[in-house]
Amino acid sequence: METKTEATTTFLTRPYLPPLEEFLPYLAQIWESRRLTNGGPFHQQFEEALREYLGVPHVCLFANGTLALITALQALRITGEVITTPYTFAATTHALLWNGIKPVFVDIRRDTCNLDEEQVEAAISPRTTAILPVHCYGNPCAGERLQQIADTYGIKLIYDAAHAFGVTLDGRSLLALGDLSVLSFHATKVFNTFEGGAIVCHDAKLKQRIDYLKNFGFADEVTVVAPGINGKMNEFQA
Numbered sequence: 001m002e003t004k005t006e007a008t009t010t011f012l013t014r015p016y017l018p019p020l021e022e023f024l025p026y027l028a029q030i031w032e033s034r035r036l037t038n039g040g041p042f043h044q045q046f047e048e049a050l051r052e053y054l055g056v057p058h059v060c061l062f063a064n065g066t067l068a069l070i071t072a073l074q075a076l077r078i079t080g081e082v083i084t085t086p087y088t089f090a091a092t093t094h095a096l097l098w099n100g101i102k103p104v105f106v107d108i109r110r111d112t113c114n115l116d117e118e119q120v121e122a123a124i125s126p127r128t129t130a131i132l133p134v135h136c137y138g139n140p141c142a143g144e145r146l147q148q149i150a151d152t153y154g155i156k157l158i159y160d161a162a163h164a165f166g167v168t169l170d171g172r173s174l175l176a177l178g179d180l181s182v183l184s185f186h187a188t189k190v191f192n193t194f195e196g197g198a199i200v201c202h203d204a205k206l207k208q209r210i211d212y213l214k215n216f217g218f219a220d221e222v223t224v225v226a227p228g229i230n231g232k233m234n235e236f237q238a
């Protein structure tokens, strides 16, 4: 039996890595400062650089995209039922289930593989609190129509934008859509931090709540304002 080696394997994708010699000086800085995590200098620099690069008002970094999704649902206090797509990575649905929310699947469009916006209204019930579409493979969802539906029914619109890093439509970032968007920086993604993720949101108050929630609910060293989780990105990832 032939063993698969690097030479005989055809890679569909491979993670992007910078030259090791460019990475090592950053590691040296971490060794010197002993700031390994908890919003250290690299975390702060990366969050700001990403905010500028993506052209968005607020970025909250996470250890991975799944924790970002779970926290995003908590931050907006989503409950009951959420309309979502069956054609996605498992984490989209699992984030709902980990919050005790019932996923209500609506079929996808053939052209984009995204949630079919014209089937969403028929799935809305009195328990529906949000729509969770995915920009599948970076194909933009029908943002305008979905927002119209969310506004009509007074529900939230949360994008799983794990595949949509840096994607623009008519010169506008997809991350400007909805109440917030969640990114993944997993090794398989266009842009990676080994593991990693972020929530992109539009107002400072929501960013603050997300930042508390991802850090055990700590508002300061002695005040816990909510039952949080540990979703922090560390200095090595940043």
Ligand SMILES: Cc1ncc(COP(=O)(O)O)c(C=O)c1O
Binding pocket: 064, 065, 066, 067, 088, 089, 091, 092, 134, 160, 162, 163, 183, 184, 185, 186, 195, 196, 197
């Ligand atoms: C659509 C989608 N949502 C969520 C995730 C979860 O992201 P992560 O692997 O960073 O937890 C992924 C990829 O892994 C994904 O493809």
